[in-house]
Amino acid sequence: MRYYPHPYSREEVARWIERNRERYASHGFGLWALILREKGEFVGDCGLTYQHVDGVDELEVGYHVNKELWRRGLATEAARACRDHAFDALGFDRLIALVRAENEPSSAVATKLGMHVEKETMRGELRHFVFAMTPGDR
Numbered sequence: 001m002r003y004y005p006h007p008y009s010r011e012e013v014a015r016w017i018e019r020n021r022e023r024y025a026s027h028g029f030g031l032w033a034l035i036l037r038e039k040g041e042f043v044g045d046c047g048l049t050y051q052h053v054d055g056v057d058e059l060e061v062g063y064h065v066n067k068e069l070w071r072r073g074l075a076t077e078a079a080r081a082c083r084d085h086a087f088d089a090l091g092f093d094r095l096i097a098l099v100r101a102e103n104e105p106s107s108a109v110a111t112k113l114g115m116h117v118e119k120e121t122m123r124g125e126l127r128h129f130v131f132a133m134t135p136g137d138r
Contacts, residue, residue, distance in 0.1 A: 046078035058096045087135040097131040
């Protein structure tokens with residue numbers, strides 16, 4: 001949660017889980033758990049969610065990985081699978097990633113996916129890059 005405004009409280013985590021359940025019920029997709037194959041342990045999440053950005057609902061690929069496991073390619077591997085699922089299985093023609101301006105590791109993942117910075121926006125009084133791509137950018 002380093003690049004979030006603050007770590008979630010138990011109540012905020014419960015609301016976050018409920019929002020993800022609602023996403024599955026409404027859209028058929030959301031965030032998936034990332035399980036480290038070698039140990040079978042939960043190490044983060046990655047998936048597809050709608051985000052309201054500058055007055056428009058956009059499909060986002062989001063990824064969160066335990067900091068101790070950064071720079072091993074886990075977020076990139078998971079996000080690539082989600083990107084391909086969005087384009088190939090679900091038929092979307094655009095995908096974004098919202099990344100805090102100072103979050104260089106997440107910016108690197110978005111770039112590896114084939115995304116480019118389309119614009120900057122403010123969310124929760126924090127500056128974010130809006131990375132975007134279409135299927136042809138892969």
